[in-house]
Amino acid sequence: MTAAGHGPLSDLQPMTIMKRKKEHAADAGQLVENAQALLVATGHLAEEKIVAARQRLAAAVNQGREILGDLKQNAVSGARAADETIREHPYHTIGVALAAGWLLGLFLNRRR
Numbered sequence: 232m233t234a235a236g237h238g239p240l241s242d243l244q245p246m247t248i249m250k251r252k253k254e255h256a257a258d259a260g261q262l263v264e265n266a267q268a269l270l271v272a273t274g275h276l277a278e279e280k281i282v283a284a285r286q287r288l289a290a291a292v293n294q295g296r297e298i299l300g301d302l303k304q305n306a307v308s309g310a311r312a313a314d315e316t317i318r319e320h321p322y323h324t325i326g327v328a329l330a331a332g333w334l335l336g337l338f339l340n341r342r343r
Contacts, residue, residue: 259295260299265296273285
């Protein structure tokens with residue numbers, strides 16, 4: 232038997248998934264900040280290729296911000312919808328969780 236949090240399915244635990252989503256959002260935010268710093272640092276350079284690269288980078292930063300905002304909004308909406316469903320149908324939720332656990336147990340026992 233494996234210790235809790237150390238088995239092959241430990242990455243699928245809700246807390247691990249939420250932690251990874253937060254880490255990815257933080258990484259994306261840091262990427263946007265770094266790109267902005269690069270734009271500021273190269274602002275005085277006027278060579279044609281650099282100007283074109285800065286324009287592409289600025290467009291990518293703006294697109295990244297929009298995507299990050301959409302991802303955050305979708306994550307919040309999904310969490311709210313799941314919470315509402317669980318609160319409206321607690322017994323169905325328990326039944327689905329038990330069935331999923333049972334099937335997962337059967338699958339993992341057959342692999343041995």
